[in-house]
Amino acid sequence: MSEEKKFRYGFFLGCVAPNRYPMIETSIRAVFDHLGAEILELEGASCCPAPGVFRAFHIPTWLVIAARNLTIAEELGVDVITGCNGCYGTLRDAWYELQHEPEMKKMVNEHLAKVGRKFKGSIEPKHVVQALYLDMGIDYLKGFIKHKFKDLKVAVHYGCHIVKPSDKRPWDGEYECPTFLDEIVEITGAKSIDYKDKFMCCGAGGAVRTAVKEVSADFSREKLTNIRDAGADIIIDCCPFCHLQLDLGQMEANNIYKDMIGEPFKIPVIYLTQLLGLSFGIDPNLLGLIKNHDLKNVSPFIPVEPFLAKVKEELT
Amino acid sequence: MTEVKKEIKVSGKEKPKIGVYVCHCGINIAGVIDVVKLKDYALSLPDVVLAREYKFMCSDNGQSMIKQDIEAGLINRVIVAACSPRMHEPTFRLTCKEAGLNQFLFEQANIREHATWVNMYDPEGAYEIAKDHVKMAVAKARKLLPLEVQKVQVEPACLVIGAGIAGMNSALDLAQEGYKVYLVERTPTIGGHMAQLDKTFPTMDCSACIITPRMVDVAREKNIELLTYSEVVDVSGYVGNFEVTIKKKPHYVDQEKCTACGACAEKCPVTVGNEFDLGMATRKAIYIPFPQAVPGQYTIDMDKCIKCGICARLDVCEPEAIKYDDKPEFLKVKVGTIIVATGWDLYDPTELKQYGYGRYPNVITGLQMERLLSSFGPVLGKPVRPSDSKAPHSIAFLQCVGSRNFREGGNQYCSRVCCMYATKQARQYKEKHPDADVYIFYMDVRAFGKGYEEFYESASENFGINYIRGRIAEVSQGKNNNIIIRAEDTLLQEPLELEVEMFILSCGLEAKADADNISSLLSIQRSADGFFMEAHPKLRPVDTLTDGIFVAGVAQGPKDIPDTVAQAKGAASSASALMAKGEVEIEPYYSVVIDHLCSGCRSCQSLCPFGAIAFDEFRRVAVVNPAMCKGCGTCVSACPSGAMVQNHFANFQLNSIINVAIKESSVENGGK
Numbered sequence: 001m002s003e004e005k006k007f008r009y010g011f012f013l014g015c016v017a018p019n020r021y022p023m024i025e026t027s028i029r030a031v032f033d034h035l036g037a038e039i040l041e042l043e044g045a046s047c048c049p050a051p052g053v054f055r056a057f058h059i060p061t062w063l064v065i066a067a068r069n070l071t072i073a074e075e076l077g078v079d080v081i082t083g084c085n086g087c088y089g090t091l092r093d094a095w096y097e098l099q100h101e102p103e104m105k106k107m108v109n110e111h112l113a114k115v116g117r118k119f120k121g122s123i124e125p126k127h128v129v130q131a132l133y134l135d136m137g138i139d140y141l142k143g144f145i146k147h148k149f150k151d152l153k154v155a156v157h158y159g160c161h162i163v164k165p166s167d168k169r170p171w172d173g174e175y176e177c178p179t180f181l182d183e184i185v186e187i188t189g190a191k192s193i194d195y196k197d198k199f200m201c202c203g204a205g206g207a208v209r210t211a212v213k214e215v216s217a218d219f220s221r222e223k224l225t226n227i228r229d230a231g232a233d234i235i236i237d238c239c240p241f242c243h244l245q246l247d248l249g250q251m252e253a254n255n256i257y258k259d260m261i262g263e264p265f266k267i268p269v270i271y272l273t274q275l276l277g278l279s280f281g282i283d284p285n286l287l288g289l290i291k292n293h294d295l296k297n298v299s300p301f302i303p304v305e306p307f308l309a310k311v312k313e314e315l316t
Numbered sequence: 317m318t319e320v321k322k323e324i325k326v327s328g329k330e331k332p333k334i335g336v337y338v339c340h341c342g343i344n345i346a347g348v349i350d351v352v353k354l355k356d357y358a359l360s361l362p363d364v365v366l367a368r369e370y371k372f373m374c375s376d377n378g379q380s381m382i383k384q385d386i387e388a389g390l391i392n393r394v395i396v397a398a399c400s401p402r403m404h405e406p407t408f409r410l411t412c413k414e415a416g417l418n419q420f421l422f423e424q425a426n427i428r429e430h431a432t433w434v435n436m437y438d439p440e441g442a443y444e445i446a447k448d449h450v451k452m453a454v455a456k457a458r459k460l461l462p463l464e465v466q467k468v469q470v471e472p473a474c475l476v477i478g479a480g481i482a483g484m485n486s487a488l489d490l491a492q493e494g495y496k497v498y499l500v501e502r503t504p505t506i507g508g509h510m511a512q513l514d515k516t517f518p519t520m521d522c523s524a525c526i527i528t529p530r531m532v533d534v535a536r537e538k539n540i541e542l543l544t545y546s547e548v549v550d551v552s553g554y555v556g557n558f559e560v561t562i563k564k565k566p567h568y569v570d571q572e573k574c575t576a577c578g579a580c581a582e583k584c585p586v587t588v589g590n591e592f593d594l595g596m597a598t599r600k601a602i603y604i605p606f607p608q609a610v611p612g613q614y615t616i617d618m619d620k621c622i623k624c625g626i627c628a629r630l631d632v633c634e635p636e637a638i639k640y641d642d643k644p645e646f647l648k649v650k651v652g653t654i655i656v657a658t659g660w661d662l663y664d665p666t667e668l669k670q671y672g673y674g675r676y677p678n679v680i681t682g683l684q685m686e687r688l689l690s691s692f693g694p695v696l697g698k699p700v701r702p703s704d705s706k707a708p709h710s711i712a713f714l715q716c717v718g719s720r721n722f723r724e725g726g727n728q729y730c731s732r733v734c735c736m737y738a739t740k741q742a743r744q745y746k747e748k749h750p751d752a753d754v755y756i757f758y759m760d761v762r763a764f765g766k767g768y769e770e771f772y773e774s775a776s777e778n779f780g781i782n783y784i785r786g787r788i789a790e791v792s793q794g795k796n797n798n799i800i801i802r803a804e805d806t807l808l809q810e811p812l813e814l815e816v817e818m819f820i821l822s823c824g825l826e827a828k829a830d831a832d833n834i835s836s837l838l839s840i841q842r843s844a845d846g847f848f849m850e851a852h853p854k855l856r857p858v859d860t861l862t863d864g865i866f867v868a869g870v871a872q873g874p875k876d877i878p879d880t881v882a883q884a885k886g887a888a889s890s891a892s893a894l895m896a897k898g899e900v901e902i903e904p905y906y907s908v909v910i911d912h913l914c915s916g917c918r919s920c921q922s923l924c925p926f927g928a929i930a931f932d933e934f935r936r937v938a939v940v941n942p943a944m945c946k947g948c949g950t951c952v953s954a955c956p957s958g959a960m961v962q963n964h965f966a967n968f969q970l971n972s973i974i975n976v977a978i979k980e981s982s983v984e985n986g987g988k
Contacts, residue, residue, distance in 0.1 A: 166723065173725045176790075177669030196792055 023288020066094035089161030146281035148189030155232035339398035418462035470556035480508020482869025483657035518771030555864030566642035597694035663718030708817030719824030731824030905947030913959035920951035
């Protein structure tokens with residue numbers, strides 16, 4: 001009989017990671033496996049659904065679909081993790097509201113009854129970062145560090161749903177200028193540098209990317225300019241949608257705002273678990289850091305090779 | 317004054333003769349229920365010999381009715397069915413006493429708050445509830461026993477904890493009235509926060525010029541025993557008779573021999589940040605906090621001292637005052653009253669990371685600004701910014717830092733002084749640098765005190781200080797360590813970005829971080845905001861709920877200097893009223909041990925929250941100190957042998973009430 005693992009989670013994939021940045025999913029799986037955590041599949045999970053799109057139009061629909069996703073993990077009896085700020089926003093906010101609004105919970109369960117489900121509130125939805133930082137803890141993670149990066153300057157990007165609304169988040173008051181993500185990054189030896197407007201939006205959220213591409217790209221341009229001015233080697237984020245905007249967005253900003261930015265942007269964008277995995281000594285292939293450049297129009301759009309070259313010495 | 321009649325003998329064994337008086341309370345009661353019917357109902361109850369109704373029983377006429385009936389020998393128990401006993405129980409007890417009836421043979425039925433007020437739209441229901449209250453009062457009145465009021469002597473001495481402007485004023489007032497005062501201050505000097513201030517609003521007079529002479533007065537006053545660098549470590553006893561243990565921390569400098577010449581500090585090789593200047597200036601390991609400190613003798617900070625021995629050299633300290641082997645001393649004193657004037661801590665803005673305190677050098681607190689403006693501060697009253705020690709050309713203040721914050725981690729209350737201190741500091745800076753740009757970001761300007769609105773108006777009109785209504789969202793650091801502010805001007809309804817050379821956070825006031833220690837030492841309560849709780853917000857603002865203990869100054873809640881002094885004088889006056897009388901009456905609601913039932917298990921002793929129960933080792937029974945017992949009843953319910961009886965609330969009395977309430981309830985299902 002196999003020993004029951006201490007950390008067990010149902011993995012909620014979301015849409016952007018599996019469809020556009022699969023290296024995020026694979027790196028999360030690799031790192032959690034390395035950390036001795038068991039990942040269970042949430043069979044039949046749907047779109048979270050996206051907070052900017054569904055909640056903005058019809059809250060009951062948003063709640064029912066979110067609650068349905070949570071019931072899948074309730075059946076397995078495990079907490080949910082997601083590597084996406086948007087999914088986290090939906091699942092956590094819906095989970096919170098269903099526990100504080102009995103009327104809403106009643107409505108949701110009437111709908112769920114039609115598909116033979118019931119929301120109980122027995123499990124907690126968590127962000128991957130939350131599982132790493134609060135469940136496992138910095139000291140636990142430190143024990144797995146194999147390679148320490150010496151001279152790596154990192155611009156950390158939090159995104160928005162991971163910290164706000166503050167009353168529905170687990171960060172214990174750390175919501176204005178949080179440090180939990182920087183703390184995880186720095187156990188790898190990398191230096192998290194301060195940059196102007198660090199907590200500014202990436203530009204994608206709130207359906208801005210879909211509706212007004214230029215405005216969205218202008219946000220990215222400003223954020224990327226600040227990151228470049230601060231001398232960052234790479235960007236570390238924890239959200240596939242931010243990841244898309246900061247990666248593909250560099251190409252867009254280079255195109256739309258080429259007269260404003262001088263040199264085109266080319267800052268590698270790395271997901272948190274890719275960086276952690278490298279530091280743990282996990283094969284870069286398993287972390288989705290090796291790309292076949294014969295493939296066209298496939299992410300990542302900004303090559304990550306300069307990053308791998310920079311840390312090559314520490315990895316050997 | 318009414319003459320008190322010779323007391324009518326009531327043993328409790330004769331047949332009760334109860335008089336019930338139903339009060340109309342204007343229309344408060346009579347407007348809802350039929351008081352005449354209620355009076356007739358009362359007459360139908362056992363042992364009720366007469367019943368009357370009247371417009372206002374608490375009036376002179378109403379009270380006279382009761383007195384006449386007592387004096388005529390018609391009744392020996394009195395029930396007034398009226399308002400809450402909290403309102404008028406003392407009134408009617410005095411009535412009984414004046415008529416010669418033991419005051420504890422009175423019972424009040426609260427048919428206003430409990431019946432007519434809460435059920436004013438249901439007169440029938442209200443009437444039924446009023447009937448139940450009267451019936452229960454009669455049931456208890458039949459079992460009432462006369463009790464004697466306990467009197468205890470009051471020691472004519474007061475302990476004042478904290479020697480800021482509040483504690484000093486209380487101490488001086490009491491000392492001048494002739495009472496012995498023990499003034500305990502934990503730091504090496506008296507003066508408190510006010511000594512740190514440069515000028516006071518709105519009159520702009522110099523804080524030091526006001527407080528230093530008072531500090532000297534305190535030191536000179538023969539009735540004040542000044543105990544600086546000391547802390548209260550234990551308090552026992554009760555009103556009039558508190559036993560206090562005070563720990564005098566070792567100065568490591570003989571305070572008698574030290575001449576305060578300062579040669580030791582000059583030679584001391586250890587330099588550390590000076591707490592008085594909030595770390596913006598230095599002091600030595602052997603130090604006085606500031607030049608005008610009282611007392612002026614030196615203290616060695618043993619945490620910082622490297623024991624090099626230089627200060628102890630004869631050519632340094634001629635009077636041989638240095639005492640490295642100094643030990644703490646413990647002093648026991650007996651006082652009748654205690655005044656708590658422990659002051660406040662400044663809200664620490666570090667956790668509000670969006671304002672950059674602790675991250676950017678040119679972000680400082682209002683109290684730091686005060687030290688920068690002070691003529692005896694680290695820069696002699698010529699404020700400079702920390703990053704380059706140059707006078708900033710532009711400064712901005714942010715109000716309500718840590719105050720009026722309903723999110724987690726913040727204080728919800730208004731700190732009451734920040735609007736005015738920022739206005740004062742802004743004006744002072746403008747006086748020194750007329751060309752500087754000065755901004756104050758505010759939520760509302762609260763200029764409530766005497767002369768405050770005029771002061772605020774003048775700051776903006778005559779001194780050109782820019783008041784911008786809007787919270788600052790966040791600040792960042794730009795070139796030259798300048799601070800870039802992002803805010804919304806909510807009057808113009810537009811976002812703004814502003815670069816200033818120094819940024820001052822007008823932090824609010826908080827309860828002392830260790831207020832819990834004082835609250836458990838003295839058994840006094842704290843309100844939700846953390847400050848010590850007054851007994852009544854309107855009528856007993858300087859009393860605590862523990863008899864004989866008073867509170868003064870910001871320890872009770874944020875207030876400015878005039879209000880602090882007013883409260884300090886109020887606390888002194890209340891304490892002296894208690895001491896002037898020489899004795900206090902204690903309600904006889906204490907518990908009594910029935911010796912032959914007590915098994916000596918001592919359960920009651922460990923549970924008593926007031927330490928009122930002792931154990932008689934010889935007789936092996938519990939003994940209650942009536943003066944310390946507050947009549948909470950904990951011991952009564954804990955006693956496994958039923959040996960504890962609480963006067964006036966004895967089981968046989970309470971059972972009689974419960975019996976009529978349950979068995980013969982006129983209201984089905986406990987009321988409508």
